[in-house]
Amino acid sequence: MATFCTCKTLLVEGALFCHNCGRPTRDLTEQHENLPPEPAQEPPAAPPAAPVSAAASEIGFQNPAAVRVAVLMAGLSTLISLMSPLPAFLAVFWRLFILVVAGFVAVYLYHRRTGEEVTVRGGVRLGWITGVFSFAIGVVLAALGAVAVASTKGGFAAVWKEQIREYSASGADVQEAMRILESPEGMLFLVVFTLVMTFLIFTGLPMIGGALGAKVIEKEE
Numbered sequence: 001m002a003t004f005c006t007c008k009t010l011l012v013e014g015a016l017f018c019h020n021c022g023r024p025t026r027d028l029t030e031q032h033e034n035l036p037p038e039p040a041q042e043p044p045a046a047p048p049a050a051p052v053s054a055a056a057s058e059i060g061f062q063n064p065a066a067v068r069v070a071v072l073m074a075g076l077s078t079l080i081s082l083m084s085p086l087p088a089f090l091a092v093f094w095r096l097f098i099l100v101v102a103g104f105v106a107v108y109l110y111h112r113r114t115g116e117e118v119t120v121r122g123g124v125r126l127g128w129i130t131g132v133f134s135f136a137i138g139v140v141l142a143a144l145g146a147v148a149v150a151s152t153k154g155g156f157a158a159v160w161k162e163q164i165r166e167y168s169a170s171g172a173d174v175q176e177a178m179r180i181l182e183s184p185e186g187m188l189f190l191v192v193f194t195l196v197m198t199f200l201i202f203t204g205l206p207m208i209g210g211a212l213g214a215k216v217i218e219k220e221e
Helices: 027-034 062-082 090-116 122-149 157-169 171-181 184-220
Strands: none
Touching: 062 090, 062 122, 090 122, 090 171, 122 184
16 A cells, blocks of 8 residues: 655655655654564673682781790790700700700791791791890890809909800910900900890891791691
8 A cells, every 4th residue: 555745755665754855654652662672781790709818917026926926935945945954065055956946946836826827038037036035035144144243253354254264275365365354345345246146146046947947837738
């Protein structure tokens, strides 16, 4: 059946607009209703959350667990070294060995208490903290001993002179050392030098033990 526009123009079958006047041949609303519905788009799936791994706490004085372990091992190592029945000469090596063991055991205890993995760097830091507390305890004990020695005849200098006589075979060396100790500058130098060397030993050996402990734990994991 032929269809005409309002302008009397014959419309082409299926045309949406009149080719003469441009008038739409049917209601636009009707066109939209006849269109097929658009498929519903599903929202994109959220990416899976990345697994969160428990980061190990940084070992330092701000770590309460590390400080507690270091203080414990410093106290135990000092107590064990003082209770050693070995002679004075061998007791020195025993004390050095105990310092290495203190750093090693400190890392092991920290790992057992916190469940955190301890790197070699962390083991060195924990060993250093243990050595610092060991040095502090040693300084306190040495100060108490110095007070007791100062009350004896000759005082602190007399004790050092006696030690020099025992370990020096040359009389000239003994006289030179005694001359240095008799001056305040010489005594101050001796005290400072002793403190610095003791600090390096007390912190260096536990650092070695801490590094060894971290390596052992790493192999066990």
